[in-house]
Amino acid sequence: MSIAATSPRRWKKPPMIQRAWLRWSLALGAAIYLALALGTTEVNWTRVWEGLPRGVKFFSAFFPPDFVSRWSEIAEGIEESLWMTVISTVIGIALSIPVGIGAAKNIAPAPVYYFCRGILAVSRSFQEVILAIFFVKLFGFGPFAGCVTLAFATIGFYGKLLAEDIEDMDPGQAEAVRATGAGWLQWINYGVQPQVMPRMIGLGLYRFDINFRESAVVGIVGGGGIGATLNTAFDRYEFDSAAAILLVIIAIVMVVEYSSGYLRRWVQ
C-alpha cells in the first residue's frame, strides 16, 4: 500500500463514564467500601470449626429418612399443600389480571395506573413469610391464612410481569383492532391478550411451582400445609421424618418443574 506512511487512525470503545476522574474515583470508592465491609464482618473461625462436627451430626440424624412412621401426617400435609397451591395460584392469577392490566402504562389512564402500581408495590415489598405472619395473626392458624398469603404474593408477582408484558407488546397489532371499531373489552381480548398469552401461561405454571415451595415455608409460621408437618417433625427431633418430608418436597418440585417446562414448550 502506498499510503502506509500515515499512521493508522486508532479507535477504542469509548468508556461508559466519560470523565476520567469520576470513573477512577467511583472504582476506588467501591473498592474501599468493599474492603471496609469485609473488615467489619466478624468471623469467629474457632466457632466455625467447632460447628462443623455438630453439622455433620445434624445431617447424619437425617439418615436414613423415615417415610413410614409418620406417613399419614406427611401425606395429609402434602395433600393440604397441594390444594393450597392450586387455590392460591388460581385466585391469585384471577385477581392479578385486572391489576396487571391497570398497571400497564400504555393502556391504563394515569389514576388507575398509579392505583394498580400501588397494589403491586405493597404486594411485592413483603416477603411471603412476613405476609404469612400477618395473615396468621389475622385469620388464625391453618391453611386459610396460608392460602391468602400465597394468593396475595401471586398478585404482586404475576400482576407486575403481566403489566410489563403488556407494555412491551406491539402497538401496531392493538391499533389495528382498535381501528375496526372494537369495544374496550374486545380490544383487550383480540388485540392484547393473544400477544401476552403464551408468556403468561408459562409464568402461571412457574408461579404454581413457586407457590408450592412457599407453601412449605408459610406452614412453618402457622399457615398450614406440609410446612406445618415439617415444623412439627423438627420440634419433636424426628429428623428422619423431616428428611423424608424434604425429599418428598424435592420430588414434587422436580415433577412440577419438569411438567411445567414441557407445557411451556408446548404452548410456545
Next chain:
Amino acid sequence: MLRIRGLVKRYRTGDVALKGIDLDVPDGQVMALIGPSGAGKSTVIRCINRLVEPTAGTVTLNDIEITTLGRGELRRARRRMGMIFQEYALVERLSVMENVLSGRLGTIGFWKSFFRKFPQSDIDEAFRLLARVGLDHMADKRADELSGGQRQRVGICRALIQDPELLLVDEPTASLDPKTSRQIMRLIKELCAERKLSAIINIHDVMLAQMFAERIVGLQLGEIVYDGPPNNLTADVLTKIYGEEDWSATIRKVDDEAAEAEADEVIPLELPLPSRDRMAGLT
C-alpha cells in the same frame, strides 16, 4: 364523500405535523398521498379515524362529522372505515380467520366475540373474501405462518369485511418486494372498483402511486403542495414535494411501467405459493 377542512395536528412535543389541510375525496376515488418521511401522511390517515386526535379542523364522512363524536359514536364511525397497515398489523398469534373476523368486532357483543360466535353471514363473507384473495385454504393457519404478501391480503380482508365506505391505507407495500407490492396495489385498486369504494393510500413509491391511483396528492411538511392526476407529476412537482433530485428516471419509467402493468394483468394472483414466495415474506 370524505371532506377534510382546516385539519391541524400539533403533537405534545410541539411539532406541527399538519398545518391546515383541506381535502375532498369523492366516492369511488382511489387517491394516493405521497410525500417524504415526516410530511404527515400517516397523521392525515390517523386523524380521519381518530387513532390520532386532531388539534383543530373537521373531518366529515358522508355527512357525519367524525371530529366531534363521543366514544360510542366514534366506535360506530370507525366501523365504516377500513384500515390497512404498513407492517400488516395482523394479530400474529390469532388465526387468519380470527384476524379477518376481527373486522366485525364493532358489530357484535363482547361475549359473542369472546367465544368466537360470529353470525354465519360474517363467516360466509370472511370465506368469500379469503377466496377472493386466494387464501381460503389458510383460514386456520396462524397469521405469523404467512408470508408478507399473504399477510397483507389478510389485512385487506379484515378491512373489507367491515363493509367500509372508505379505505385508509397506510404504506401497504413498504415491507413487500416489488412484485408483491404491485400485486397488492392492483388488488386494492380492483377491490375498490368492485365495491365503488374510495381509498386514501399513503405510499412512498411514486411509481406505484402513478400506476395505481387516479389522483395524486403531494404532502410536504404538513401542507398539500400538489393535487392532480398522476401524469402531471413532472420533475418540478416532484422537486417541490421531495426536494432537489434527478427525477428523470422516475418519470420516464412511468410509461414503461404502465405498459408492463397492462401486460401482466393476465397473471392471476399467485395461488399455490411456491417456496420462493414464502422466503420473500420472511424479511
